[in-house]
Amino acid sequence: MNKIQLLPDNLINQIAAGEVVERPASVVKELLENSIDAGAKRIIVEVQEGGMQLLKITDDGSGMSREDAELSLARHATSKIATIEDLQAIKTMGFRGEALASIASVSRFTMRTKLAADSAGTEIVLEGGKILRNGPIGIPTGTEIEVRELFFNTPARLKFMKSAATEYQNVVDAVVDAALAFPEIAFKLVENEGRIALDLPATADPLVRMRGVLGKGIAEEMLEIFYGGVNLKMTGYIGKPSLSRSNRNMQFFFVNNRPIASHVLSYAVKQAYHSLLPKERYPVFVVKFELEPSMVDVNCHPRKTEVKFKDEREIYRVLNSACAKVLEQAVIMPKFESDTPVNYYQEKSAQGITEVSKPAAVQEALEFFSAMSGEKVSVGVSESNQAAETMEKQIAAIPDVSVEMEMTVLAQLSNAFILCQRGEDLVIIDQHAAHERVRYNKLMAEAESEEKLIQPLLVPINIEVSAQDQSILDANKDLLEEIGLELEHFGGNTFSLKAVPAYLAKNNLEKVLLGMIDDLRNFESLKGNKGDLYGRKEKVLTYLACRSAVKFGDSLSMEEMRALVDQLREADWGRSTCPHGRPTMIVLPKDELWGRFGRKYTGFFEKEKFGGVNC
Ligand code: ADP
Numbered sequence: 252m253n254k255i256q257l258l259p260d261n262l263i264n265q266i267a268a269g270e271v272v273e274r275p276a277s278v279v280k281e282l283l284e285n286s287i288d289a290g291a292k293r294i295i296v297e298v299q300e301g302g303m304q305l306l307k308i309t310d311d312g313s314g315m316s317r318e319d320a321e322l323s324l325a326r327h328a329t330s331k332i333a334t335i336e337d338l339q340a341i342k343t344m345g346f347r348g349e350a351l352a353s354i355a356s357v358s359r360f361t362m363r364t365k366l367a368a369d370s371a372g373t374e375i376v377l378e379g380g381k382i383l384r385n386g387p388i389g390i391p392t393g394t395e396i397e398v399r400e401l402f403f404n405t406p407a408r409l410k411f412m413k414s415a416a417t418e419y420q421n422v423v424d425a426v427v428d429a430a431l432a433f434p435e436i437a438f439k440l441v442e443n444e445g446r447i448a449l450d451l452p453a454t455a456d457p458l459v460r461m462r463g464v465l466g467k468g469i470a471e472e473m474l475e476i477f478y479g480g481v482n483l484k485m486t487g488y489i490g491k492p493s494l495s496r497s498n499r500n501m502q503f504f505f506v507n508n509r510p511i512a513s514h515v516l517s518y519a520v521k522q523a524y525h526s527l528l529p530k531e532r533y534p535v536f537v538v539k540f541e542l543e544p545s546m547v548d549v550n551c552h553p554r555k556t557e558v559k560f561k562d563e564r565e566i567y568r569v570l571n572s573a574c575a576k577v578l579e580q581a582v583i584m585p586k587f588e589s590d591t592p593v594n595y596y597q598e599k600s601a602q603g604i605t606e607v608s609k610p611a612a613v614q615e616a617l618e619f620f621s622a623m624s625g626e627k628v629s630v631g632v633s634e635s636n637q638a639a640e641t642m643e644k645q646i647a648a649i650p651d652v653s654v655e656m657e658m659t660v661l662a663q664l665s666n667a668f669i670l671c672q673r674g675e676d677l678v679i680i681d682q683h684a685a686h687e688r689v690r691y692n693k694l695m696a697e698a699e700s701e702e703k704l705i706q707p708l709l710v711p712i713n714i715e716v717s718a719q720d721q722s723i724l725d726a727n728k729d730l731l732e733e734i735g736l737e738l739e740h741f742g743g744n745t746f747s748l749k750a751v752p753a754y755l756a757k758n759n760l761e762k763v764l765l766g767m768i769d770d771l772r773n774f775e776s777l778k779g780n781k782g783d784l785y786g787r788k789e790k791v792l793t794y795l796a797c798r799s800a801v802k803f804g805d806s807l808s809m810e811e812m813r814a815l816v817d818q819l820r821e822a823d824w825g826r827s828t829c830p831h832g833r834p835t836m837i838v839l840p841k842d843e844l845w846g847r848f849g850r851k852y853t854g855f856f857e858k859e860k861f862g863g864v865n866c
């Protein structure tokens with residue numbers, strides 16, 4: 252008997268599903284693409300349990316005849332391409348004709364569809380790819396697809412699913428991508444029990460759509476970019492530097508309306524900000540390219556999330572220079588001037604929040620030297636080995652705290668460091684790191700106790716967040732409450748902040764909340780952190796401690812400095828690092844101090860004994 256045999260269709264579909272259908276969000280992406288290709292003007296997405304229980308997409312597009320509906324479920328059945336030439340110039344979102352067959356093979360699947368010209372519609376019900384029912388049904392023109400219990404028959408795949416909250420976030424991302432690409436289509440996203448997460452009316456104005464999806468705060472701080480070439484058109488918006496994020500989640504590229512990820516192009520934007528953004532901050536943008544379909548290959552990724560450009564350098568150049576130009580006009584670009592005082596920390600922003608960054612002059616000088624020497628000169632503090640080594644040395648130099656000694660505050664240096672005398676050693680305290688440590692310990696203790704100082708807000712603050720951020724807030728509601736942040740989901744993407752921990756009340760609460768969401772998202776996306784509730788709490792508290800602590804740039808009175816030093820002594824004296832692991836203080840021991848002046852320590856300096864200054 253032969254060993255080789257042809258696989259049955261259903262198994263082929265399940266294998267294909269392994270590539271196309273990775274998780275609920277990939278189903279949503281494929282079904283949305285189909286609705287868009289069918290000319291829908293209105294699309295509704297319903298989700299239960301992050302899409303694991305149910306995904307339902309309803310559109311008012313062309314619909315299908317009974318024959319087409321049956322065919323659409325067969326593998327490699329498509330109305331979108333017919334020849335090899337078509338494949339080289341794809342104008343639709345879909346083209347492989349395998350999505351429906353794949354999805355139906357790994358779920359309990361129902362399709363209801365009706366052409367405008369037909370009086371009755373068609374309903375086809377499948378289970379694991381096998382047809383259970385195929386008959387007429389009365390529905391309005393359009394198509395409705397229900398996917399229940401995704402991967403019910405492929406347990407291995409089911410195991411890879413994350414929590415419902417995480418899967419839901421990915422679904423939101425897929426809807427957001429489509430909504431940003433097609434403002435002229437109305438989208439609605441309905442979550443468990445009918446909660447409306449997104450309700451976006453059709454609009455001709457991309458800014459209106461951006462506001463609906465990303466929130467008012469972002470939409471109002473965007474700068475428009477444009478390029479109109481013969482083969483390449485580019486339209487879009489990039490965020491002012493103040494909108495920057497700690498990850499790339501607010502970066503959207505579309506190529507012929509197809510959402511794509513591209514590190515190269517993302518870098519083209521980031522590079523245009525130069526020193527306006529610290530190394531680890533990422534700009535926010537929504538940029539759309541329109542290219543001759545033959546100038547781009549969209550058939551190079553199973554889930555179509557990447558494309559290949561014929562001329563990527565040209566696109567890089569166009570994008571980079573458009574961004575640089577608009578930023579130059581909108582923001583006063585820091586220039587390298589020798590008389591600019593070198594201040595390693597940006598001024599306090601209007602919100603009173605200090606972002607640690609290198610000044611333009613230093614950054615540019617470093618870049619200049621690295622270009623000259625052909626060597627990479629590191630400008631990232633935490634990334635260079637040298638910095639890490641220095642930090643290690645500093646930590647090693649942390650005073651022996653077992654001996655309690657009086658600390659006398661001498662002065663504040665650069666609105667950043669507190670200089671103290673301890674015995675005859677010089678102790679230099681980083682005011683932000685120290686206060687952060689003090690705050691963190693206090694917050695941790697507070698969060699774990701029943702007594703919290705919570706300040707109700709007289710006038711609740713309404714905060715609009717992006718659709719993605721919304722799901723993070725929803726998923727972390729309990730945690731935030733435990734900490735004292737009382738948030739109410741107002742519907743849509745608006746949250747109402749009703750109470751905050753008292754220590755936060757002075758801050759720009761919107762900024763604090765958005766930053767916290769960023770940190771939470773970064774944390775969750777790290778491998779192994781899923782479901783780590785304690786870790787999440789630690790993350791949030793670290794963030795809040797940082798935000799509520801005194802900053803570099805805050806001028807402190809002697810009294811304030813003394814209070815801080817006292818608090819630091821009480822708070823975990825032994826640890827001497829801030830929650831981020833940076834040292835809170837360094838010590839210049841007397842021997843070293845004297846040694847640096849070429850002297851040997853001789854004991855406390857008494858004029859009578861030595862008779863004045865010795866040369
Ligand atoms: P592809 O989109 O690559 O053609 P699919 O498996 O996603 O492959 O869909 C197969 C075919 O079914 C499509 O080519 C289209 O003709 C039809 N179809 C799918 N979804 C819809 C829809 N929502 N409305 C109308 N026709 C649809």
Ligand code: MG
Pocket residue numbers: 281284285344345346348350351
């Ligand atoms: Mg398709």
